[in-house]
Amino acid sequence: MNALNETDNTRSRILKDKIVLGIVIFFSLLTISPIVLIIGKLIAKGYKQLSFGFIVENTPSTFEAMTAISNHETIPGGIANGLVGTLLMVAMAAAIAIPVGIIAGIYLYETPGKFLPNLIRNVSDILQGVPSIVLGLISYMWVVKHVTNGFSALAGSVSLAIMMLPMIVRSTEETFKMIPQSLKEAALALGVPYYKVILKVMIPTGFSGLLTGILLAIGRVMGETAPLMLTALGSSVINLNIAKPTSAVPLLIWEFYNDPNMVDLIWSSSLLLMIIVLSLNVISKQIAAGRK
Amino acid sequence: MNTDKVTRIVLISVSVLILIVAGGMVFALVGGAIPSFSHFGLGFITSATWDPTEGKESYGALPFIAGTLITSLAALVISLPLSFSTALFLGEYFRKSRASKIIGMMVDLLAGIPSIVYGLWGFYVLRPFLVDMGFENQGFGVFTASLILAIMIIPYATSLSNEIIMMVPNDLKEAAYSLGATRLEVITHVTIPAARSGIIAGYILSFGRALGETMAVTMLIGNANIVPTSFTSTGNTMASVIANQFGEADGLKLSSLIAIGLLLFLITGIVNAIGKLIIKKMA
Numbered sequence: 001m002n003a004l005n006e007t008d009n010t011r012s013r014i015l016k017d018k019i020v021l022g023i024v025i026f027f028s029l030l031t032i033s034p035i036v037l038i039i040g041k042l043i044a045k046g047y048k049q050l051s052f053g054f055i056v057e058n059t060p061s062t063f064e065a066m067t068a069i070s071n072h073e074t075i076p077g078g079i080a081n082g083l084v085g086t087l088l089m090v091a092m093a094a095a096i097a098i099p100v101g102i103i104a105g106i107y108l109y110e111t112p113g114k115f116l117p118n119l120i121r122n123v124s125d126i127l128q129g130v131p132s133i134v135l136g137l138i139s140y141m142w143v144v145k146h147v148t149n150g151f152s153a154l155a156g157s158v159s160l161a162i163m164m165l166p167m168i169v170r171s172t173e174e175t176f177k178m179i180p181q182s183l184k185e186a187a188l189a190l191g192v193p194y195y196k197v198i199l200k201v202m203i204p205t206g207f208s209g210l211l212t213g214i215l216l217a218i219g220r221v222m223g224e225t226a227p228l229m230l231t232a233l234g235s236s237v238i239n240l241n242i243a244k245p246t247s248a249v250p251l252l253i254w255e256f257y258n259d260p261n262m263v264d265l266i267w268s269s270s271l272l273l274m275i276i277v278l279s280l281n282v283i284s285k286q287i288a289a290g291r292k
Numbered sequence: 293m294n295t296d297k298v299t300r301i302v303l304i305s306v307s308v309l310i311l312i313v314a315g316g317m318v319f320a321l322v323g324g325a326i327p328s329f330s331h332f333g334l335g336f337i338t339s340a341t342w343d344p345t346e347g348k349e350s351y352g353a354l355p356f357i358a359g360t361l362i363t364s365l366a367a368l369v370i371s372l373p374l375s376f377s378t379a380l381f382l383g384e385y386f387r388k389s390r391a392s393k394i395i396g397m398m399v400d401l402l403a404g405i406p407s408i409v410y411g412l413w414g415f416y417v418l419r420p421f422l423v424d425m426g427f428e429n430q431g432f433g434v435f436t437a438s439l440i441l442a443i444m445i446i447p448y449a450t451s452l453s454n455e456i457i458m459m460v461p462n463d464l465k466e467a468a469y470s471l472g473a474t475r476l477e478v479i480t481h482v483t484i485p486a487a488r489s490g491i492i493a494g495y496i497l498s499f500g501r502a503l504g505e506t507m508a509v510t511m512l513i514g515n516a517n518i519v520p521t522s523f524t525s526t527g528n529t530m531a532s533v534i535a536n537q538f539g540e541a542d543g544l545k546l547s548s549l550i551a552i553g554l555l556l557f558l559i560t561g562i563v564n565a566i567g568k569l570i571i572k573k574m575a
Contacts, residue, residue, distance in 0.1 A: 013474050013476075017477075021475070021476075024380050024381050025381065027373055028395055030374060031378045032395055032398040032402070034413075036398075037413070037417065038405060038413045041417060042409070104310055106303060107303040110303065117307070123310055124310055126314070126564060126565065129504075129561065129563075130557060131503065131531055131556055132506065133504065133506045133535060133553070134553045134560075137321070137324075137549075137550055137553040138321065141320040141321075141324050162313060165313070169310070194295065194296040194299045194300075195295055219404060223404075224406070225407060225506075225507045226535055229538070230538055250406060253408050253409075253412070254408060257408075257411075257511070266412055270409050274409060277404055278405075281404040285397075285400065
């Protein structure tokens with residue numbers, strides 16, 4: 001046995017095994033390095049600008065920013081218009097996508113293996129793969145051209161809602177698949193009407209799963225820029241009229257990036273956006289982990 | 293009995309909304325693209341000129357189709373060793389360990405970063421780095437865009453392949469170990485063959501993601517309406533040309549941009565359908 005182990009063949013096999021392990025570890029560390037580098041860069045360059053005023057004040061004009069730079073001061077103002085716009089549009093998108101998504105998810109779960117639900121599931125999967133910029137184009141043609149007759153918060157929300165919808169359908173169906181059938185059957189056996197079984201048994205039991213899916217979807221659409229460029233356009237003041245152009249944090253980052261006077265604001269805005277998006281991500285993962 | 297019927301009707305009619313939305317999307321895209329297609333015919337897809345000069349407007353989508361396919365393919369190739377190694381790390385070598393929990397969480401965070409933040413980081417960190425390394429003069433172009441795309445699709449590719457690798461039955465692997473196989477041999481002779489089609493599907497879906505990425509690519513590809521000739525060449529993808537030119541577009545140009553959107557919709561739809569089909573066949 002000992003002699004066998006020490007043949008050249010075995011030794012080279014073990015050596016190969018070790019080399020590949022080394023490569024796997026190296027590449028894995030390389031894979032996660034961008035997250036460290038990106039967050040590090042955002043914190044290093046963005047923390048100075050972050051303050052209470054940054055959250056509650058509107059964006060400065062290019063001229064104000066230019067004056068501040070030439071006086072070697074920090075750029076005044078903040079991104080309140082973007083934060084409010086993001087909240088407004090994401091809330092509207094959620095109000096559209098969550099009920100529809102959950103009801104469709106329940107339908108898909110309740111009627112497996114039939115033609116119509118299969119079709120809906122496949123179409124929903126295809127929707128999930130549609131690039132966000134195409135969703136922007138579509139909302140432009142639907143809402144900007146025909147409903148609000150101009151760029152608007154509503155158009156932005158519609159594009160975000162189409163983006164959220166398939167994610168929520170999918171997560172709802174997956175959540176309900178994990179609920180034991182016996183719970184539902186017990187309720188039905190007691191003669192509880194079907195809609196009450198859904199409202200009083202299934203949704204409460206699967207609540208944390210549904211919440212995870214919703215938070216993940218919100219986190220995804222919150223950072224979207226491309227569809228909003230074609231729909232919400234942007235605004236330098238807080239706007240609550242859903243038929244008027246509205247700003248959003250990612251849209252502001254894009255504007256700052258394109259304006260040499262404002263470019264210093266990109267880091268703090270991105271840092272704030274990342275804090276919001278990543279917290280949503282982490283919270284939803286925690287909820288999901290708690291379920292298991 | 294009656295309420296059950298009402299419930300069913302509500303469930304069905306709301307769900308059918310998804311079909312209506314999807315139909316409406318296709319209808320809107322096709323409707324918007326008709327002026328362009330009726331003006332240029334199929335030449336729209338094969339023409340490489342993009343000339344907005346008034347009077348002799350001519351629009352062709354070839355540079356953008358080429359730009360999209362080249363950057364996405366390059367991103368796929370770059371991401372492959374990285375994401376596959378990470379998937380092996382998570383699902384095979386350090387399965388269920390603390391290390392794999394931490395790495396897995398960081399990969400998830402990578403998926404949560406908005407496209408525009410990737411773009412900024414690419415512009416202010418990655419691009420100067422490539423210039424310093426002597427890869428490119430300006431740092432803009434197909435290679436830089438592909439690199440950032442690769443980083444962006446790594447989390448998807450990793451989690452999809454990881455999921456499939458975790459599904460390989462332990463009995464199979466244990467049988468190989470009992471015959472004296474090394475870990476590497478188990479991976480190459482058992483895990484990969486058993487998981488092959490799932491892994492391929494995962495990479496196809498990641499490719500589908502890369503096709504539609506907009507902001508980061510827009511910020512790094514150089515925005516030239518030409519068919520890229522090399523990795524250092526500038527270009528434009530279908531998504532980035534829409535983002536760039538939409539602002540000042542109307543008439544025939546707007547219709548051409550919508551037509552590009554329609555083509556992008558079709559291409560990503562087909563790629564995703566293939567990926568999903570392979571996964572479905574496996575299950």
